[in-house]
Amino acid sequence: MDCVSPILDVATRLWDCTAKRAVYIRHLPQNLNSLRTAMGELKNLYKDVKERVEREEKLQKKRTHVVDGWLRNVEAMEEQVKEILAKGDEEIQKKCLGTCCPKNCGASYKLGKMVLEKMDAVTVKKTEGSNFSVVAEPFPSPPVIERPLDKTVGQDLLFGKVWKWLQDDGEQVSSIGLYGMGGVGKTTLLTRINNELLKTRLEFDAVIWVTVSRPANVEKVQQVLFNKLEIGKDKWEDRSEDERAEEIFNVLKTKKFVLLLDDIWERLDLSKVGIPPLNHQDKLKMVFTTRSKQVCQKMESTKSIEVNCLPWEEAFALFQTKVGADTISSHPDIPKLAEMVAKECDGLPLALITTGRAMAGAKAPEEWEKKIEMLKNSPAKFPGTEEDLFRVLAISYDSLPDEAKKSCFLYCSLFPEDYEISQRNLIQLWIGEGFLDEYDNLQEARNQGEEVIKSLQLACLLENGRSRFYVKEKYLKMHDVIREMALWLARKNGKKKNKFVVKDGVESIRAQKLKNGKRHRGYHCGIPTLKNLGNHHISLLWRPF
Template identity: 35%
Template sequence: MAQFVEFFKNVFSWLSQDLEESLKTLHRKILLLEVPKDDVHEAYNHGKKRKRNVEKWLIDVGNNISESKALELYFPKELFLEVYESIDIWMSLMDDSVLSIGIYGMGGIGKTTLAMHVHNKLLKESTFLGHVYWVTVSQEFSIYKLQNDIAHVLKLYFSCENDERRRAAELFQAFKERGRFVLILDDVWNQIDAEEIGIPLGMNGCKLVITSRSSEVCHWIGCQKIIKVNTLSEQEAWELFLKKLGRVELHPRVEGICKKLVKRCGSLPLALVTLAGSMRRVSDIHEWRDASKGLAESCLGRAGMEYVVLPILLYSYDRLRDTMLKGCFLHCSLYPENCHIPRDELIENFISEQLVERSYRSFRAEIDQGHAILNQLERVCLLEKTSNGTDVKMHVLIRDMAIEIAKENPRYMVKAGLHLREIPDVQEWTEDLDKVSLMDNIIMEISPGTSPKCPRLSTLILSGNPLRRIPDCFFVHVSSTHYQFKSH
């Protein structure tokens, strides 16, 4: 089976190229494999040139059709949403040279689900002659607590409760006596030393699998194989939503609303499942319309989202111990949804708004610090890299979370990219506002007499508007010492 998985991965990569690895695409490829070889020969004989890799592929097709059909039985159907990652993990587990595997991605992306499927498959796999252990790592991590949790799944009782070294030796011996094993540590946030805990990594083919929101944690632990779990494609997100909604067909008007809701979930599995669950028994078109209200602002206010999704996302923010990191992260929410934000522009803003430490050495040192901050936010999946490498972007729900945070302290008003024709009503310009972003709207002018009272306002972003004039009175109650104006 390992040989087949290697073959399938190669064919999968060769055929897909820029296509999403969705269930629909995968099924189409399997159907393509089922085309009789004669038909495939005929199709290529009419071409000008038969390439060697095509001829080799034709032979491989004949040898692997039956195993292709078995793939969906081998991996659970629901796991096809992450089939490429699943195959990658499975191949690493079958590779004797890989002792540790790290699975990372943003909160709610499906890391635990993916790891659980692998865990269950190992338990059922007849060719895997070993033990499988699952431990959920406490958010308040300590070596003592983790040793206790591992001892619990091993049914081990320590002879000495207070000596971590002796406890590690006892865990090491217990693992050694059990022979080959795979230990899965779910939701790891801290650096873990396998030897210090008592995990005999590499002995008798023993392996460690961790899930984390941070690629940095995977590197800290020394994972030899690191796999990122990405968001679903639009088609995969729609199929998952319909599955959890429990419906195959929807009224055309309801379907349009649903697709808007799904888009606002940003293809995040946890958000899709939560939203579908909250709307499962809704049939009234009026209730669906009501559900669509506020989509332009945030999806986190929908039923269930604030109790299930928001706390999970918030924990990633809370784990940023550095207030400077938090300030720079919140600043990124001032840009419109799905915006590709130039790194250089962000760093310039961080420096001008004193969000980074002032360096008396050189301006270059401040720029380097800005890049380090953005890299750190990328590593914990609060920002995403773009394909060009010069921009970053925020997942739609991460941005929603940042805006929710900034409604309190510091106070932001973010209405970027909402197609506004006028600035918000004067009542929304409260005295405690620190930053306001009206970027990328269609505001042409600010009405005469408009004079918001915002003595703490430090940043006003009006770029991307066809703004013709701003009345002088607009700046009367805005402190010039904390005021920065950006417009073009």
């Protein structure tokens, strides 16, 4: 009995093994059909996933590595299954005549086992393909995104300065403020810096451009950084401003990058955004543009550079590029007329571009002469001036903090073009007008007048003039285009509010359609006068020495 048990055990094991192998052979036709069906289902799923991927790629997205690998594996698996099915069909045809037994049991067994293993693999791929919630992601942002830029004129010196500071860590220049009046070319200079960084990189990991505008919105700036830095959505959505700032900080503190902020009107708290301190291991450089020198001070810029209007040769070169060489050379009189138009722009790039485009294609001298007359007498009617120039410049006026400063600014437009205004006498005029009447003490009013002048200068709405009579006397002047913008505002606001009319360069002014004894401001032989039209009384508040 002891000898029989081992024999039975061996026999049982042999039977189990033989039975399993027999199943592979016996069920081969059925399993081949199951594999064929499963592979067909996987192919349909493959087509669905691939169509999803192609739709996403048309939206400028990149397929994920997981999905790409799955598609490749399914393609390879399809070829393998085709080969197995072909062998299986061939093996079935080789059965012994009149029986169900294969001629080569060993080969049939191996093939049967292979079919079942491949069915399991196909099932796994079907499950994977059905669970793809995301098949493609947005392309990672390049370190620098090129911005549209026409050929620049007259900014080489300023660009060279900024570029030197960006390259030289030894200078310890972490932030640079570019300030100047509207339309002077600050954004153009910043764009040139951005595009130059694209060419050279200067070993920065990223260059981030943010148009801030007003009001300075922390959330808006954070969103731009989120898009650039590829922070995970799970760390961003439904998070507070402070939590988002932490995520931004944790990413940026490991990078060396340049932050370009365009059009800042007030102090932007970088720490609330998540920007690391500017002196953080020299990893961060920041360049920003603003119309106010005061913003440079509030942003604590290491260097502040005023972007000025173009000198004549460069201004005329810019104007000619916008008019076009074909128009300039179309008549021998036009080059001289073109100079006259360009001089009316007083070197302001935006004015040069606006008027240059308006004159493009004007090949008759008579047309140029009409436009010159229009520029001198009614510049707001010149094509494009109101929409593309005055409205842009007027944003600086709208940003003045109170009505007193706005009134003081508009009052300066009453002085003749290129006139240098005595600061002391201008304040006296303001006091006489009642712009500074909240002060009972005359000296306090004068002090406030000086603060108003400082504010207008910081906003690049007034410029320093040259001393004409006394060395100690301070003089001011208005840029020609800023003055025309102020006159346009005065006329526009005056019509709306029935307040005042402005006439320039006349010796006597006849009151027309003004009621309720409203005051009329004008010039008398180039000297500002105030006329009480109700009583026809002339009061000269200011005369030259």
